[in-house]
Amino acid sequence: MSQRFRTPRRALAAAAATAALTLTLAACGSGSDSGKGHDSGMAGMDHSASPSPSGSSDGMAAMPGMGTASTGNGLAAAKDGYKxxxxxxxLPAGRAADYRFAITGPDGRQVTGFAVDQTKRMHFYAIRSDLSGFQHLHPTMAADGTWTAPLAALQPGTWRLYASFTPDGGAGKGKGFVLSRTVKVPGMAMPSSLPKASGTATVDGYTLTVKxxxxxxMAHQLTATVTKDGKPVTDLQPYLDTYAHLTAFHQGDQAFAHLHPETKVDGDHGGPSLTFHAEFARSGNWRLFxxxxxxxxxHTAALTLRVG
Structure with a gap:
């Protein structure tokens, strides 16, 4: 083969090698960003560096639990001036109790203007450190901006309480936030082991299969199929303007993720298949509700999903 043919091939090979190196470096950069605030290689471990109820951690909040408009992964009490x-x-053990909180803005004042998201101005979640006892509530707000969440009975242990909202004015207008604080429930805590990763869950006679x-x-699509007695379910009713609401928490640090539904609502005959846009910032086990x-x-079904 003549020299004039060999030279272009060497140039092409060099270009390909350069492109491969660029992709590799980009992938490494993405992995580093997703682990900000924690050692991403320690997924599944209990991190004692979790923020205190009154503290904030921009380093932890910089790592989103979902690739949506939400700011932060829910592990900080403050972000971008909002607290x-x-x-x-x-909170007391073994009986229902009200939890009162407020959101303050960059000016230090309690926020009273919130945009409606999935039919509600505030979504509130509670979960124990072992990812048991999940509650999803919609608190009420007083005129001064104080919210009251009516929690069902809590078992002893440490609980993290999340507020998911979008300001309807001010510097954060139109931006989704997930902030949280922790509370102690006195008594002897009896931790539960996280169930093994599984693609199926059952609740109230229904079987859910997640694929x-x-x-x-990375952004991925998850599909949940609902059946009952082996037959496809096609009578799902709208709930919060969708046929299913899917929330997830990371086993290692309780990072929060809200998986957005992609299935369009069309009357009271949803199912059997539902699709969700999912993007988890960290690898490891996530508990899905x-x-x-x-x-x-x-109905609330729970399963453990392994994220690679």
Whole structure:
């Protein structure tokens, strides 16, 4: 072969090698960003560096739990000038209790203007450190901006309480936030072991099968199929303007992720398949809570998903 043919081939090979190196460096950069605030190689471990109820951690909040408009992964009490405040540091065990909190803005004043998201101005979540006892509530707000969340009975242990909202004015207008604080519930805590990763879950006679192979830091599609007695379910009713609401929490640090539904709502005959846009910032086990409604009754199914 003549020299004039060999030279272009060497140039092409060099260009290909350069492109491959560029992609590799980009992938490494993405992985580093997704682990900000924690050692991403320590997924699944208990991180004692979690923020205190009154503190904030921009380093932790810089790592989103979902690739959506939400700011932060829910592990900080403050972000971008907005802060979740509360005087409560403990809640009683074994009985229902109200949890009162407020959101203050960059000016230090309590925020009273919130945009409606999935039919509500505030979504509130509670979960124990072992990822048990999940509650999803919609608190009420007083005129001064104080919110009251009516929690069902809590078991002893440490609980993280999340507020998910979008300001309707000010510097954060139109930006979704997830902030959280922790509270102690006195008594002897009896931690539960996290169930093994599984693609199926059952609740109230329904079986949910979740398919998808999400990778940390990458957008993926998850599909949930609902059946009952082996037959496809096609009578799902709208719940919060969708046929299913899916929330997830990371086993290692309780990072929050809200998986947005892609299935369009069309009357009271949703199902059997539901699709979600999912993007998890960290690898490891995530506990998923899928809520759906049939015949006016709300069902909550839970399963553990392994994210690579």
């Amino acid at each position: 979740m405040t509360s005087t409560a540091t403990t 998808g192979a999400p990778m940390a830091g 899928l809520q759906f409604q049939t015949a006016g009754k709300l």
